[in-house]
Amino acid sequence: MQTQTRKTAALRWIDSACDIGGIIAAICLAFVTLSICYDVFMRYFFSAPTVWVQEMSIYLCIAIGYLACGYALKNDSHFSITLLVDRMTVANRRRMKIFTHFAGIAYSAVFVIKGYENARFAYDIGDTSSGLMATPLWIPWMLVPIGGLLLGLQFLKKMIDEIQNRKQS
Numbered sequence: 001m002q003t004q005t006r007k008t009a010a011l012r013w014i015d016s017a018c019d020i021g022g023i024i025a026a027i028c029l030a031f032v033t034l035s036i037c038y039d040v041f042m043r044y045f046f047s048a049p050t051v052w053v054q055e056m057s058i059y060l061c062i063a064i065g066y067l068a069c070g071y072a073l074k075n076d077s078h079f080s081i082t083l084l085v086d087r088m089t090v091a092n093r094r095r096m097k098i099f100t101h102f103a104g105i106a107y108s109a110v111f112v113i114k115g116y117e118n119a120r121f122a123y124d125i126g127d128t129s130s131g132l133m134a135t136p137l138w139i140p141w142m143l144v145p146i147g148g149l150l151l152g153l154q155f156l157k158k159m160i161d162e163i164q165n166r167k168q169s
Contacts, residue, residue, distance in 0.1 A: 011160065014153045015074055021150045022071030025064045032060040055131040059140045066147025070154040073104075094162060101159035108155060111148025115141060 039053035072078055085093055119141035121127075129135040 018070035021067040025068035066143040070150030104155035108152030115144025
């Protein structure tokens with residue numbers, strides 16, 4: 001019984017981590033919207049554009065994309081083409097879901113590994129952006145493995161849920 005509780009707590013933790021990623025992505029979306037509006041206002045009314053909005057909005061959009069992917073998967077918000085899947089038997093549909101979740105985990109692992117390697121390389125060579133902010137590029141690069149980890153964990157949770165649902169039915 002304690003093992004089942006531990007599994008359930010781990011699965012709840014995955015959902016919570018993806019929810020936090022989604023909340024941070026929503027905050028980034030609000031901030032990028034406000035900062036772009038501010039830049040347009042300053043440019044139009046005072047002929048004084050900002051020097052930081054363009055670069056910062058790029059990094060915030062990257063954060064939105066990577067941090068929200070686990071949250072989107074949790075809520076089944078990713079697009080899917082179900083033409084063939086809808087015609088399968090229930091057993092084959094479950095097998096297909098398990099296979100696609102496994103493929104998603106493998107895909108996410110590439111994001112984590114390669115994203116970390118790129119972030120580490122940018123850190124090691126001291127790479128910075130060419131903009132006026134001179135942002136150390138390892139910081140935006142770290143969004144790739146973080147987003148990949150959230151996505152991979154959510155694929156793992158969905159695969160575990162699918163396997164447990166098969167055992168229960």
